[in-house]
Amino acid sequence: MRVNFTVNGRPQEADDVWEGESLLYVLRERLGLPGSKNACEQGECGSCTVRLDGVPVCSCLVAAGQVEGREVVTVEGLADYAKQRAEHGGACGTGACGSSGTSLQDAQGWSAKGSDSQTGEGTELSPIQQAFIDAGAVQCGFCTPGLLVAADEMLERNPSPSDEDIREALSGNLCRCTGYEKILDAVRLAAARQERQGIQEGAV
Amino acid sequence: MSRNTRVAAAPAGTPTKVTQGSRTKGGIGESTLRPDGTLKVTGEFAYSSDMWHEDMLWGQILRSTVAHAEIVSIDTSEALAQAGVYAVLTYDDLPTEVKNYGLEIQDTPVLAHGRVRHHGEPVALVAADHPETARRAAAKIKVEYKELPVVTDEASATAPGAPLLHPGRDDHHAGHVPHPNIVHRQPIVRGNADEAAKKADVIVSGEYVFGMQDQAFLGPESGLAVPAEDGGVDLYVATQWLHSDLRQIAPVLGLPEEKVRMTLSGVGGAFGGREDLSMQIHACLLALRTGKPVKIVYNRFESFFGHVHRHPAKLWYEHGATKDGRITHMKCRIVLDGGAYASASPAVVGNASSLAVGPYVIDDVDIEAIALYTNNPPCGAMRGFGAVQACFAYEAQMDKLAKKLGMDPVEFRQLNAMEQGTLMPTGQPVDSPAPVAELLRRVKARPLPPERQWESTEGADVRALPGGLSNTTHGEGVVRGVGYAVGIKNVGFSEGFDDYSTAKVRMEVINGEAVATVHTAMAEVGQGGITVHAQIARTELGVTQVTINPADTQVGSAGSTSASRQTYVTGGAVKNSCELVREKVLEIGRRKLGTYHPAWATAELLLEGGKVVTDGGEVLADLVDVLEDEAVEIEAEWRHRPTEAFDLRTGQGNGHVQYSFAAHRAVVEVDTELGLVKVIELACAQDVGKALNPLSVVGQIQGGTTQGLGVAVMEEIIVDPKTAKVRNPSFTDYLIPTILDTPTIPVDVLELADDHAPYGLRGIGEAPTLSSTPAVLAAIRNATGLELNKTPVRPEHLTGTL
16 A cells, blocks of 8 residues: 655655564654664554654554654654754644654665764754763663654653653653663753753843 | 675665764773764664665565474475565475584574474575565465474473484583483582581471573564675674674574675664574575675564574472571472473573572582473573573572561671672582672661652652553552662683683874774674773773774674673673783884883873873873874783583582672562552662772663563563463563663662773673562562462462462
8 A cells, every 4th residue: 555644754665564573663764764663563662653644653553654744753854853843842743843854765765874983073963862862871772762752752852751650651661771860860861951042032 | 786796885774983082082981972872863774684685685584374284295396486576495495414503512403394393483585576565475475284282391392202403413512411301400418418408497398490591682573685796795784793693694504604794773662582593594594595795683582483582491499498597408409491402491591590598608519400491481591591580589598487487678688698609509609709798788778768659748659550551540549668689690601611802902093183993793782882992992092082883793702691691701801902912012112112211111101182291101102103193903802710510410610701780679569459460660789899880880780670671570471381382472461670670779789809801890691681580579478478479479379360
């Protein structure tokens, strides 16, 4: 079957999709967007978390056909998504904030940078992505994309979360490396930076 | 171009160099950030399961549905007839006489031949153009099994007439084991335990049971094999040791090692579970057979069968002590279940026995450790490697002794704690700092978390209570307990193993700046080794920009990312190669510029901030002017000091390179009515020698601590004792700690240098996994008064319904 949907603000068309394929499979293997991860494919680990019409879901549990006509945000589009949210002064839950993001052409031509990868400078990151790097919340990194999508969504709803709020919001995302302490640090850091940013902008 | 000719372009997801500059000096001791951090947070970092190649096929493995059986027949015809299927392979298709592999003993069949020995053993392979087509085709392979009786524990494995897992063994342990279903046996005898027992005023003993733990790394076993025009194969894979894989893969394929070119793909965690081969040979066989690139990705169900687990163990211990609290003697017997194939069992036995005493001074010991061959799932390496099981038991014994003597459990441990100069039961002196008593003091001195922390103005916050969001209690029936534990872990490969690493370091001027490139075969599995390599290069070569090349087999072996050894050994190799490069650079400088300043000949020279400076700080030259268009490149091996084998009868020998120590204090709250445990805080103190990257060090300690928490109260692979079949191969039924299960983990880092190690560092990855589990157990015992000799602790153990 053919599935038409929007990924990271760009209309996409996936052809020859077998009815049993998950959204995760279509993203990873048909659209060249392997950022969403395949740690369990049982809906238990959260590593494949994406936003479907704004709602965080395990993309491994969503049948590809279910996304027909809907909007998906993956980790690859998180920086753009956060940028547009900031520019539009608040939530843009359904992705109606515009259509930049990764183009299908870019996505299908995906490969991890043919030449040297300059780390750090240059790449524009969302506040939660930057905070994960700064706080040491990334080790093997396999849980990271799902955690970023889930944490970003929580901060959108709840800009000043308590530790228990963070724990509750991220309890569907397994991490085997970090013991979660640095992940908590990262979310606290992103929330604090976001708050400081808000105060500065409010003062102008 | 025919369909079978592969496209010359590299597959998508081919690892690339990462280059990292640094605004600060960025050398050792700083918390520099990961060079792969940006790639990992943007989803661009390519893990082995992300690899993609034009025209690639998907491989699928058919695994045995029973634990022990004769294979009567295999019929692949229906599978092969499916549309989209390119190949179906069985044992009969293996290309050479080498049909087994193994880390130490080559006892593991690439595909089962005539017999399967455990549930989930690979029987046949399929390659198809869609993963679901491959799965469905595999399901159409008809295998007729004739089931055989299973052996599942010591009694059944060594009973008269027990079926032998590997009849006709000729491995180097076969001659000294008391039964062919015992992989290896290591006794350690020192002093006279029976005689010393007579001096004891109190004696305690116990039998302890440690469950089978899974590494549960999140990135599934996966990779891509691409057939090459020279008849060889390019293999992109997630592993812990490329060269060990290569040594096992090439003979099965019938290829010389240089025709099997391996590159490390992104690795989603390892924890020991990637020491053994998984899909490597299978993907290569399918790629060479079909002439097409073949990708294999396990799902989580298959992953539980696709790698070895931590050995479950039964441990019997006896300790005695005098009235004034001195331990008189220790006797123990440790039985590890190695499952159907040897994997790392012999080395796990060596560790369990040599570390069985724990970090204590006990002169008279009688120790025996064995690993069994059974029809249970194969067990091998996991973080802590034999020392974890022992620590669980000896720390329970310490609490029992202290209680019987009426002493404080921490003071009792401190009284008997080893220190620098103490002799191990193997006779090896501990010749670097061993601050066991100090680590205990530090975790004990920390203020306790406030009582009833769940109370808020809006009532109880159930998220902070046992049972959590299940809303099972608002504090009724909840009691608190505090427990302590400390452990000792060896660092590096032991028992005479030639444990070396190789580093190639290059220095040259690019765009007007002196830069360094580091190339090793070290498997970066998440631990941050590449971060540290860049730091070492900056410290030794005075550059800011360092490029880390992808790990592959085009450079010499780095050894395994195991045994807490990579910062020590490959870090040591990078340091050594940098020093050799520096000497060469200084030689060039002396040749070109030596006549301009006498200090070139007389002073100790360093490379700092892109310049050659004297040890007094005087700048002699810019590295750009020294090197000009010359590049200096050196590849060199580096070794730590050698170790010795343990005597097979007495266990004596300088078997280990270095020891690592951590202590924990656990604070738990237990809902005694429902048997639910909430760990409130798990504080750790660890000596790391020298923290090369403090942020990463703390991250390792917190991660290791959490894996220990998991096995204390949640994690166990359950194997049916009647059928030897795995009952919970999923994250639905095998639970690892979530962020709600994991408490605050405050970490206290000591830096007491080990003068034998590079920069004085100590391998750190494993020690925190040891003491975490017994500390949690001790806290639950303290809360409930129950004996609790089994891990993981389950609700029924706490409510008395068992």
